[in-house]
Amino acid sequence: MFGIVRPCTHRLTDGLKTEWMAHLCGLCLALRADHGQFARVVTNYDGLIVSVLTEAQTERTPASRRTAGPCPLRAMRTAPVAQGEGARLAAAVSLVLASAKIRDHVADRDGVLARRPMAAPALRVAAGWDRAGARTGAELGFDTAVLLDAVERQSGIEALAGPGTPLLTVTEPTETATAAAFAHTAVLAGRPENIAPLAEAGRLFGRLAHLLDAVEDKEADTASGAWNPLTATGTPRAEARRLADDAVHGVRLALRDTRFADDKLVHVLLAHELQNSVNRAFGTTACAHQGHGGRPQGPDQGQGGPYSQGPYGQGPYDQGPYDAGNPYDAGNPYGGGNPYGGGGPSGPGGPGGMPPGFHQGPQRPGRRGFWAGCAAFIGLCCTCKLCCAEEYEGPWSRKKREGCCHKCDCDCCECCGCDC
Secondary structure (H helix, E strand, C coil), rough: CCCCCCCHHCCCCHHHHHHHHHHHHHHHHHHHHHHCHHHHHCCCCCCCHHHHHHHHHCCCCEEEEEEEEEEEHCCEEEEEEEHHHHHHHHHHHHHHHHHHHHHHHHCCCCHHHHHHHHHHHHHHHHHHHHHHHHHHHHHHHCCCHHHHHHHHHHHHHHCCCCCCCCHHHHHHHHHHHHHHHHHHHHHHHHCHHHHHHHHHHHHHHHHHHHHHHHHHHHHHHHCCCCHHHHHHHHHHHHHHHHHHHHHHHHHHHHHHHCCCCCCCCHHHHHHHHHHHHHHHCEEEEHHHHHHHCCCCCCCCCCCCCCCCCCCCCCCCCCCCCCCCCCCCCCCCCCCCCCCCCCCCCCCCCCCCCCCCCCCCCCCCCCCCHHHHHHHHHHHHHCCCCHCCCCCCCCCCCCEEECCCCCCCCCCCCCCCEECC
């Protein structure tokens, strides 16, 4: 299970944790129902946000939930799971983007996919997922061609990128793909007024996904000689952090302009957990329940309700380091800068390097190949580590993860003062 939005369960109330798990399991079961058992390997934390957004814009009905049978990932417990068009759209998007990831690994000659006998069947799997995602998307009125076009353009843009190329030029295809997926949730929910703000939220979410992946993989990519957007464009770490914080702020502004029936889980995931993901990627905060003390630092420490005191009041969507005087917000009501990077600083211009207090520890093992990662994923499923382990090694990335159902036994701080 991969993704940038990985909420530590101590930051979710019992009700929101149940809802989050309902959408995660709903995505997994929608993949199995529409595309077969093996398709469940593309279940990911970010994909479920599509399901969450769709449901948040509509009134909850009994038909939106069903009780699923025992599952090893839930320690053989039954649970209510999300069903319906939101879960199916999330499944279609996850399939197409996972197929793109396989092709990217083949093109980069990563791990076992560098060998032609392994690359050929992997590409056949990817092609099958493309067709399956397109079929489900068509049933929901969503044309997955925009996702496939973004994937195809990405490789061409990367081939042409070099020192001085604006980083946002490289992230543009990802932004376009996620904008289309977020916007279609408004179509499914019958909320045409939400299409524009959700497209903007999706664009900035895609930018963050690309940026944070580049930041987290930069060291490993440098060691292996793999292509990395930060290295290729010569973007300093400080500039990447500025762009990431700006994108988080823009997502909050876009959400403020979106009409929801129930936005509690959306607010936690996209207003708070996105900032936590940025802090985690740049190593500037720690989870309080792990003994580091203090609460996460960032622009999400507002007070009041999720949308605060009126449409222009002070609230968590109004705060951030770029509230005033941001030269990249001109002409864009949601913030986030120019998607093509016009006017942005390039080249050296900020302190790079590691954050204060960072020391070089033992090198993290390299990423697993696709099939080795699948084997590791199955092992984690069968041993219930994905849901119950205090810590486990990611099947593909080999990064440390926390089991999604793991419970801490401490008194944890609140993320903010809002009633969510």
